[in-house]
Amino acid sequence: MTAPLHDTGAAETAAVDVAAGVPAKAIEGRSPWRIAWIRLKRDKVALAGGVVVLLLILVAIFAPLIVSLLGHPPNDYHEDQIDALFGTPKGSWGGMNSDFLFGVEPVNGRDVFSRVVYGARVSLLVAFLSAVVAVLIGTVVGIVAGYFGGWVDAVISRIMDLLLAFPQLLFIIALVSVVPNSLWGLSGSGVRMAVLIAVIGFFGWPYVGRIVRGQTLSLREREYVEAARSLGAGRTYILFRELLPNLVAPITVYATLMIPTNVLTEAALSFLGAGVKPPTSSWGQMLSKAVTTYESDPTFMVIPGLAIFVTVLAFNLFGDGVRDALDPKGSR
Amino acid sequence: MTIPEQPAPSDEVVPLLKVAGLVKHFPITKGLLRRQVGAVQAVDGLTFDVRPGETLGVVGESGCGKSTMGRLITRLLEPTAGTIEFEGKDITHLGVAGMRPIRRDVQMIFQDPYSSLNPRHTVGTIVGAPFKLQGITPEGGVKKEVQRLLGLVGLNPEHYNRYPHEFSGGQRQRIGIARALALKPKLVVADEPVSALDVSIQAQVVNLLDDLQDELGLTYVIIAHDLSVIRHVSDRIAVMYLGKVVELTDRTSLYATPMHPYTKALLSAVPVPDPGRRKRGAASGGSGGRILLKGDVPSPIAPPSGCRFHTRCWKATEVCRQQEPPLQALRTGHQVACHHPENAPA
Ligand SMILES: Nc1ncnc2c1ncn2[C@@H]1O[C@H](COP(=O)(O)OP(=O)(O)OP(=O)(O)O)[C@@H](O)[C@H]1O
Numbered sequence: 001m002t003a004p005l006h007d008t009g010a011a012e013t014a015a016v017d018v019a020a021g022v023p024a025k026a027i028e029g030r031s032p033w034r035i036a037w038i039r040l041k042r043d044k045v046a047l048a049g050g051v052v053v054l055l056l057i058l059v060a061i062f063a064p065l066i067v068s069l070l071g072h073p074p075n076d077y078h079e080d081q082i083d084a085l086f087g088t089p090k091g092s093w094g095g096m097n098s099d100f101l102f103g104v105e106p107v108n109g110r111d112v113f114s115r116v117v118y119g120a121r122v123s124l125l126v127a128f129l130s131a132v133v134a135v136l137i138g139t140v141v142g143i144v145a146g147y148f149g150g151w152v153d154a155v156i157s158r159i160m161d162l163l164l165a166f167p168q169l170l171f172i173i174a175l176v177s178v179v180p181n182s183l184w185g186l187s188g189s190g191v192r193m194a195v196l197i198a199v200i201g202f203f204g205w206p207y208v209g210r211i212v213r214g215q216t217l218s219l220r221e222r223e224y225v226e227a228a229r230s231l232g233a234g235r236t237y238i239l240f241r242e243l244l245p246n247l248v249a250p251i252t253v254y255a256t257l258m259i260p261t262n263v264l265t266e267a268a269l270s271f272l273g274a275g276v277k278p279p280t281s282s283w284g285q286m287l288s289k290a291v292t293t294y295e296s297d298p299t300f301m302v303i304p305g306l307a308i309f310v311t312v313l314a315f316n317l318f319g320d321g322v323r324d325a326l327d328p329k330g331s332r
Numbered sequence: 333m334t335i336p337e338q339p340a341p342s343d344e345v346v347p348l349l350k351v352a353g354l355v356k357h358f359p360i361t362k363g364l365l366r367r368q369v370g371a372v373q374a375v376d377g378l379t380f381d382v383r384p385g386e387t388l389g390v391v392g393e394s395g396c397g398k399s400t401m402g403r404l405i406t407r408l409l410e411p412t413a414g415t416i417e418f419e420g421k422d423i424t425h426l427g428v429a430g431m432r433p434i435r436r437d438v439q440m441i442f443q444d445p446y447s448s449l450n451p452r453h454t455v456g457t458i459v460g461a462p463f464k465l466q467g468i469t470p471e472g473g474v475k476k477e478v479q480r481l482l483g484l485v486g487l488n489p490e491h492y493n494r495y496p497h498e499f500s501g502g503q504r505q506r507i508g509i510a511r512a513l514a515l516k517p518k519l520v521v522a523d524e525p526v527s528a529l530d531v532s533i534q535a536q537v538v539n540l541l542d543d544l545q546d547e548l549g550l551t552y553v554i555i556a557h558d559l560s561v562i563r564h565v566s567d568r569i570a571v572m573y574l575g576k577v578v579e580l581t582d583r584t585s586l587y588a589t590p591m592h593p594y595t596k597a598l599l600s601a602v603p604v605p606d607p608g609r610r611k612r613g614a615a616s617g618g619s620g621g622r623i624l625l626k627g628d629v630p631s632p633i634a635p636p637s638g639c640r641f642h643t644r645c646w647k648a649t650e651v652c653r654q655q656e657p658p659l660q661a662l663r664t665g666h667q668v669a670c671h672h673p674e675n676a677p678a
């Protein structure tokens with residue numbers, strides 16, 4: 001056995017150290033997540049989106065505190081702020097003043113600021129939790145379809161096609177009209193929110209499922225899966241230790257981009273009266289109320305509209321940034 | 333013309349791996365009901381032994397079933413027919429659980445160093461996975477053992493926490509080698525271990541495999557698509573064509589007196605470093621220069637009748653189209669499947 005060239009691998013090792021720009025003594029690896037984070041930090045637009053998202057989340061969490069400091073209880077009437085003759089807020093810009101930051105609602109004079117802040121709770125909670133539902137179902141079903149293939153995949157794919165073609169808004173409106181007032185130990189707006197979360201999540205999972213299935217199909221052909229099998233790994237190990245870590249990035253991206261869609265769906269449903277029940281406030285419901293008064297009091301329509309717009313935009317910018325950071329080659 | 337089987341001295345050695353009549357057909361299905369309409373005959377009747385301590389080289393063009401063969405003997409694929417015996421134990425149809433203890437002894441090195449390492453795992457996790465999966469705690473702990481293995485394959489043990497993307501192709505292949513050697517296997521199947529690497533690094537990795545064989549007493553089955561990579565390291569070489577072994581002999585005989593026309597063609601494609609030899613070869617007969625095979629490898633879905641090589645063989649006759657030549661020993665330890673072999677003993 002001739003051996004024309006011998007080496008210890010030291011030369012190659014050194015070369016990589018120089019290329020990566022780290023001293024030879026550094027032993028911490030730069031994980032794919034850390035690299036994505038470094039990339040995300042450079043993307044100023046995405047960061048701005050992220051900051052707004054963070055603020056919105058804080059507003060939703062600390063809504064009671066914020067309202068007690070800067071507003072009035074969201075369901076209190078302030079008829080003194082209303083022009084008795086026309087039912088519109090006194091003063092210009094929908095009755096904005098230092099006491100009522102975003103003005104007051106026409107006719108009953110409720111504090112718009114407080115209602116927008118509490119509306120953020122409903123909006124974000126429904127959007128987040130329905131995304132969680134969609135991701136959980138979509139991931140499990142997508143992995144199963146992609147990994148097992150064959151007729152399992154064929155059946156699951158047909159079901160996903162079916163759900164994607166389903167008129168979900170109509171279905172939800174119909175469903176909400178028959179849901180009882182108390183369910184699963186919840187009542188009133190709680191029931192409505194639970195139904196919204198379940199239904200938006202249920203119609204959302206096929207989107208996640210399709211992506212996870214496609215990724216799994218390609219990942220299962222990688223040689224590291226065979227390597228694991230050649231070491232005696234069973235199905236569970238391969239699914240959870242080898243495949244799942246590679247699916248987290250695309251799932252994260254999809255989840256962040258799914259939240260703004262869910263915000264819009266929730267707003268649309270509330271607008272149509274299928275959302276949370278009054279007096280609990282939500283942005284869509286405020287918009288639908290504003291429709292009747294927009295000519296005399298446009299501010300009342302602009303404020304919840306802006307809230308929706310800013311939320312959706314911030315999530316989209318942040319989500320796009322996350323996608324670019326995790327997948328620099330840009331698969332879409 | 334058949335010479336009766338003579339017990340060669342090496343035949344007394346109990347083979348480490350014994351493969352007989354190994355077949356793998358991948359079914360081709362159509363429609364919703366998945367009706368079978370045909371089969372890719374990727375491997376179609378392989379019989380060979382691997383002796384302890386040797387290196388068996390397997391060569392053949394792309395698509396001739398080499399990887400399928402490797403995946404069958406490591407039982408990553410379920411054989412369609414035939415038997416595989418490892419150390420006298422029939423492992424042909426063992427399931428995941430039945431194979432688990434045997435996987436300590438039979439390991440694989442993969443072709444693509446980019447797809448064979450999980451990008452989300454650190455090197456420590458990757459090379460430590462064998463211990464985890466086999467439920468073994470090495471002396472001194474997993475981390476220490478992984479670092480020893482990294483050192484063994486010429487990597488910096490301090491790179492334990494690094495991720496695969498931080499390494500070059502050659503280094504990644506070394507990580508794959510460390511993983512394959514972690515359980516101290518007896519048999520290592522290397523599927524084109526260097527074909528994805530830069531030519532300048534190929535020799536380093538081949539040499540590493542060679543050194544490790546001496547150091548650890550390994551037995552290799554090394555797969556390659558041409559003879560240049562394995563000529564130095566193989567003790568015996570099997571030449572495959574369309575799912576079959578067409579010639580199997582020791583390295584010296586294969587280079588000095590190739591019998592199968594396909595082997596001759598493969599040999600003529602290898603750059604010969606010694607110009608004197610090329611001249612002698614050219615002088616020794618019509619096909620001594622570079623033989624260019626006409627056409628592509630036929631599809632393994634519908635392989636040619638008779639000798640599968642007849643569509644491209646310059647010596648083909650009627651009998652080649654009709655009858656399949658059996659693989660038989662024309663000389664001691666030199667098996668060939670051809671009706672009109674070259675260099676045949678008189
Ligand atoms: N899982 C599979 N399903 C169907 N056909 C397959 C499968 N795996 C391999 N084949 C087919 O079997 C034949 C042999 O494939 P194999 O990968 O064993 O060839 P190979 O000699 O390793 O080629 P290469 O040098 O390109 O790696 C090819 O025609 C291939 O398309």
Ligand code: SF4
Pocket residue numbers: 592593594639640641642643645646647648649652657669670671672673
């Ligand atoms: S059997 Fe005939 S066709 Fe096949 S290799 Fe020999 S000579 Fe060529």
Ligand SMILES: [Mg+2]
Pocket residue numbers: 398399400523524
């Ligand atoms: Mg191959």
